[in-house]
Amino acid sequence: MPTxxxxxxxxxxxxxxxxxxxxxxxAVAGGRFARVAPGIDAGEAAAVVDARxxxxxxxxxxxxxxxxxxxxxxxxxxxxxRACAQGGVTTGITYTRTGQYYLNRSGPYxxxxxxxxxxxxxxAYVDYAFHVAPxxxxxxxxxxxxxxxxxxxxxxxxxxxxxxxxxxxxxxxxEFLMLPEGESYDVAHFEFVxxxxxxxxxxxxxxxxxxxxxxxxxxxxxxxAYTAIVQREGRLTGLEAYxxxxxxxSEGLAVTIASYLAHETHxxxxxxxxxxxxxxxxxxxxxxxxxxxxxxxxxxxxxHLLADFxxxxxxxxxxxxxxRSRADVEAxxxxxxxxxxxxxxxxxACCRAExxxxxxxxxxxxxxxxxxxxxxxxxxxVSEGRKRGLPLQRVAQLVSANPARRFxxxxxxxxxxxxxxxxxxxxxxxxxxVRAEDSESSQQYTPFEGFELxxxxxxxxxxxxxxxxxxxxxxxxxxxxxxxxxxxx
Numbered sequence: 388m389p390t391x392x393x394x395x396x397x398x399x400x401x402x403x404x405x406x407x408x409x410x411x412x413x414a415v416a417g418g419r420f421a422r423v424a425p426g427i428d429a430g431e432a433a434a435v436v437d438a439r440x441x442x443x444x445x446x447x448x449x450x451x452x453x454x455x456x457x458x459x460x461x462x463x464x465x466x467x468x469r470a471c472a473q474g475g476v477t478t479g480i481t482y483t484r485t486g487q488y489y490l491n492r493s494g495p496y497x498x499x500x501x502x503x504x505x506x507x508x509x510x511a512y513v514d515y516a517f518h519v520a521p522x523x524x525x526x527x528x529x530x531x532x533x534x535x536x537x538x539x540x541x542x543x544x545x546x547x548x549x550x551x552x553x554x555x556x557x558x559x560x561x562e563f564l565m566l567p568e569g570e571s572y573d574v575a576h577f578e579f580v581x582x583x584x585x586x587x588x589x590x591x592x593x594x595x596x597x598x599x600x601x602x603x604x605x606x607x608x609x610x611x612a613y614t615a616i617v618q619r620e621g622r623l624t625g626l627e628a629y630x631x632x633x634x635x636x637s638e639g640l641a642v643t644i645a646s647y648l649a650h651e652t653h654x655x656x657x658x659x660x661x662x663x664x665x666x667x668x669x670x671x672x673x674x675x676x677x678x679x680x681x682x683x684x685x686x687x688x689x690x691h692l693l694a695d696f697x698x699x700x701x702x703x704x705x706x707x708x709x710x711r712s713r714a715d716v717e718a719x720x721x722x723x724x725x726x727x728x729x730x731x732x733x734x735x736a737c738c739r740a741e742x743x744x745x746x747x748x749x750x751x752x753x754x755x756x757x758x759x760x761x762x763x764x765x766x767x768x769v770s771e772g773r774k775r776g777l778p779l780q781r782v783a784q785l786v787s788a789n790p791a792r793r794f795x796x797x798x799x800x801x802x803x804x805x806x807x808x809x810x811x812x813x814x815x816x817x818x819x820x821v822r823a824e825d826s827e828s829s830q831q832y833t834p835f836e837g838f839e840l841x842x843x844x845x846x847x848x849x850x851x852x853x854x855x856x857x858x859x860x861x862x863x864x865x866x867x868x869x870x871x872x873x874x875x876x
Contacts, residue, residue, distance in 0.1 A: 390431040391416050393851050398438030398812065401779045402802050403445070403788035408779060413443065415808040418850035423802060438812055441845065445783055445802050446477025446809025449761050450790035451660065451686065451732035454481040454515075456488050456757065457742050458829070460506030467737050467759065468512040468866060469827035472855045474762035475811030475844040477513050478791075478799055478869065479735070482543055484520035486564040493522075493565035496529050500537055504868060511866030512854050514809075516796070518543050518601065522564055522572060527583035534587055538870030540598045540795050542584055543660075544577050546641045547605040547707070574644065577602075581652040588655070597795035597872040599656035599684075600649075604641035604667065605633060605708055613637070618752070626696035629751045630709040635664035638708055642667060646674035649681050658684045658793070661734055663691045663708040665718035672727060684729040684793055687719055689764045692731065692771060694834055703743060704834030706734065707756045720775055723785070730790040731768055733761040737830045759828045763821065763835055769813060769842035795872030805875045808851035817843040827860055 393415040399408040400423065412427035413420060429435045449471065454463040471479050483503055485493045490502060496519060507515060520543040521527050533539045548564060564572050581600060588595040614632040617623055623631050642659055649657045659671050662685055675683045694704060695713045704710050722728050736757030745753030768782055791800025798807045818841050823833040847855035854862055 389433040391421060391433070393434045393436065393808070394427050394429055394432035395436045395438055395443065396427070396429060398441060398443035400443045400802055401445070401783045403780060403783040403800065406778070406780050408442065413802065413810070415851035418808055420802060420804050420806050420808050422804060436846075442779065442813040442815055443802065444475060444765065444811050444813055445787040445800055446807075446811060446847070446849070447475045447765050447786045448478045448480070448790045448794075448796060448799055449476045449733050449735065449764055449786070450480045450730060450794055451688070451734045452479045452481040452761060453734070453736035453757065454479070455483070455490070455506065456736050457738045457755065460490070460503065461510050462829070463737055464507045464510040464515070465512075465864065466827060466829040467735060467761070468510070468515070468864070469860045470735070470759060470762045471513045472847045472860050473827050473844065473858070475765040475813065475847050476761050477809035477811070477847065477849050478515065478796060479513060479761065480516045480518060480541070480790075480794060482518045482520065484543070485522050495525055496533055500533070500539075507868065510864050512860060512864050513849055513866045514869055515866055516794070516869040516871055520545060521580050521583065523567055523570055524579070527579055530583045530587045531590060534591060534594065534598060540594060540871050541601065542580065542599075543601045543603070544580055544645075545603045546577065546645065547603065547607045547610060548572050574648075577645070578648050578652060581648055581654045585652055585654040594872060596656070599658055599793060600654060601658035601660050602641075602645045603660050603707070604638050604645055604662075606637045606641045606644075609634065609637040609640065625702060625751055626699055626704050626710055629705055630696050630711055633707070633709050635666035635711065635715065638662065638664055638667035639670035642670040642674060646678055646681065646683070650678045655680065656682050658686060660686045661688045661691065661708060661732070662686065663719075664711050664715045668718065668722050668727065685727065687723065687728050687731055688734045689731055689767045690734065690758070690760055690834065692716065692719055692723070693763070693767050693838065699834040700836035701832070701834070702749065702751050702754045703758055703832045705751055705754045705756050706758060710834070723772075724775060724777060728785065729793070731764065731785045732790070733759070733764045735759045735761040737828055739829060740831045743832075758834055759826070759830045760833070760835065762826050762828065763840070765811070765813065766840050766842045766844055769815065770840040773815070773841070796869060798873045798875050808848060810848050811844050811855070812846040813842055814845050815842045817841070819843055
């Protein structure tokens, strides 16, 4: 019998804890990396892959996705996980909540979440997990059970929902969020969520490092006022107008409020999501200095690193927070290069054209928010990062190791013995043009249409099984739900 199920030879392995790529071989047995060393005998393997000098990255952990937000979860899981495989993503963590969109229902998570699991089961081509947003007082009470019984140690607050819907001003918050009578989704609720998460960390000390709270930081009152101003003046149009309705200082203010609440509630693990502007990063860094006892992590999306409100292809680039100016894009890159960003994600939210665009189709205010992009996460970061001197090791940290470690995926994020054999092959010298029609996503457009990238994922492996070969998805869905925290050994 062969010693190994698979051996990968002639690759240049990129690892988050090694500053240089290494010309070593990889051996896989039982779905995990069994050996990483030069000169592994191909005769010891049931199958051999010749990497032909390509880069071998650990499988990407895309820690911010939204499967099922606009379409049935089972459909989204199948199509969007195929898009994941195209981009070297081997684990997607998707956000879910009660209220409109997603399952369009309310109630306790003990009843809600099993339906989420059922919707995704058997349909994913990559591994997956979920973050959950406590929307009601009862959900806060459920936090310990969500962690221990359902394997969900990461939670979310949507700060702008205090007075806004998903796409703009909400006339009825209770209807949109399906809140119980007498409850509000506001700053007081955010405080109580933080207290609930911190109480769980204290009650479960063996899991405390894996339990965290993530925040979408925008301020509803600022957004409401600026929306009225921008629409009344009528000088700006398209994505530039949308950015002006949700100005960067709205992000900075929300970051400040969230950070002080974390200090007040003694919550140590806080993730600031999809920071999109120079002002948002400025506020995040000021708060980290002000409250050094809070372990802040800062997230940026590949969309905000690749596109600005002028270069994105059409209104398909509407997203929350918005695509910003070129100056903001360059500021984000400066923070990435300075080591002040902890991970990069896609914020993948597939929204097909018939759902995305309203009447009239060129009105940014009636378009839905969000777009897909997981398939461009790794190639986009490598392409743009190399131009700017971003080391490949840092890429592996930003898209694999850092999110895996923060979110309790301790068998993911590295190419090392004992880890899940999740990896992808990247041709760093292949120039190609982004075309929506080439994506496995069911979305028929992309804001990156026509962008030229200079690196391509050619092959993806999940626990040693190939799910992408020469750019084509192969096999059947074999993704598994990750009940976190996962442990090696």
